[in-house]
Amino acid sequence: MQRSFARRGVLGAAAAVGGAALLAPLAPTATAAPTARAPWPTGFPLPRGFQPEGIAIGSSPYAYFGSLADGSVHRVALATGRGRTVVPPLGPEHNVVGLKIDRRERQLFLCGGWNREIRIVDATTGAPLAAYTGLGAADTGINDVVLAPGAAWFTDSFNAHLFRLPLDRHDEPTGPVETVALTGDWEQGPGFTTNGISRTPDGRSLLVANTVVDGGGLVRVDPRNGRCRRVDLGALRLPFADGLLLLGRLLYVVQQQLNTVNVVRLDDAGTRGTEVARITDARFRIPTTAAAYRGRIYLPNARFDVQPTPDTEYDAVAVERVRG
Template sequence: MERSFTRRTLLGSAAALGGATLLGPRTGTARAARPAAVPDRAWPTRFALPNGFRPEGITIGRTPFAWFGSLADGDVYRAELATGRGRVVIEGLGRDRSVAGLKIDLAERRLYLSGGLSREIRVADIRSREIVRNFSVARSGSMVNDVVLTPGAAWFTDSLRPQLYRLPVDRDGEPGREVATLPLGGEWEQGSEFTANGITRTPDGRALLVVNSVVAGGSLMRVDPRTGVARRVALGDLKIPRGDGLLLLGRDLYIVQQRLNRVEVVRLNDTGTEGTPIARITDARFRVPTTAAAWGRRIYLPNARFDVQPGPDTDYDVVAVERV
């Protein structure tokens, strides 16, 4: 693994999340930064997923378990970080009903699932292991890719159309029954094919950050959740043409560049309008990682292996690297 960065004092997540917010600090990314959540040195830094699973998204909640969605058939797999062992805990809806991005809520009661090219947004109940909400959004030619949770909503990206989706969530964590569409404007540019990808919030919680693979050769965009107006985040000379999942820890943003087999780490200002690249993580075990989630001092990434033809015998795994 290679790192090249200027070391600075990291801000605590509590300081980074202080003050009034629009989207709020109640997200899995900030929660995973707890210093008390330190994995044992004996925990595996690499473990297998089922052959043919085709992972894309990962989420980790308040307990040391990682959840993965399958592009093959929409299954959800849960693995114990201490051992690497796991099993399918939620049955998918079958072929062409994939799960791309996914996030677990604060209470660890529900999973919010992005349905990819099925154009579906789903909510799964962890206790009953059933899909309790299933929304068909947009029209043919859309792709629901990634998701982030905020106190009042789950936000989803569409990789093929210039819009986000908002599913309201009430104070008790109950998801709503209608999904709203937010058109993207401002400096947003939509390519002829795949454009939007990962999504998270700004450190101050007032806006959303979304990967755009088209603007200036690959950029991070700051989106006003009220208007949809997007502005490019100043990242110096850094481009993210293969940007995928986003992981925000305090003010440090981890940007997974999947086919480049690396993770860019950027220190953002509070408002998310600009950031300074501070590290690049590479690892010989990376095989097109797509998304990232944190537990303690580790970052976990599933290898999606988009560079090979998938089949029922294709092997997949998860690797862990140290946080910056």
């Protein structure tokens, strides 16, 4: 039987916790609206039955989406909303969860979820470039990835470690995947614990979403030794934090089952943050991750509150980027 990889994993939990309308108002509140960049679409369909989870956008106006259903990758032109499959399906026993594109827009780094695999493919042709298989333990779920100078870092949703893939200055892999244990302030729950990953504004450390610490929050990780420190977010709690997107000092935190994106202004070191905006939109249907192009933030709707079928409709939506 196929094990479905969902970042928060409980079907129907969105109905239990309610939608964005249950959130208390925040001043200022960012309410998503179509931008002035029309006729570029502010939403577009993805293939039926695709089960999107991750998104990646480089410096060119194309978004890449990974499929939980079969490990394929779909590329969409942001100017038109039209897309095509660039990485062919591998079958129902494979997943693509998080993904990132390198600085030269030549390679896609794909998180393999339950199949305990990291793949690197050509971003244009989808041709396989490298694969690392059998990573971690039997319960490993390779969830999200961030590229940093010298390494690609991957989260494991069910274990207290990160995977590190060494890279050269051209983002080419140079060695085997390493395991870096998470210590210090890290709290590991009995099940799903680790989610999205980003860099700190100063680029020296990593930020990881942890569903347990502080009732759901962020942890700053020293990449040299895995030592963790809780990020002081004041009263803000992030129990459903999924994808993390850092733009300058603003961190966009996708709270998928709340149909909300919390925007947090961080200090340079990423040790503390203050919520400055909260984005909600009637088009959100459990968005999971986020990527930016110009003045917009793009998010795939994972629809974890419905039982997926080959005919289930999926889409992605765009909202305005928060300024300041």
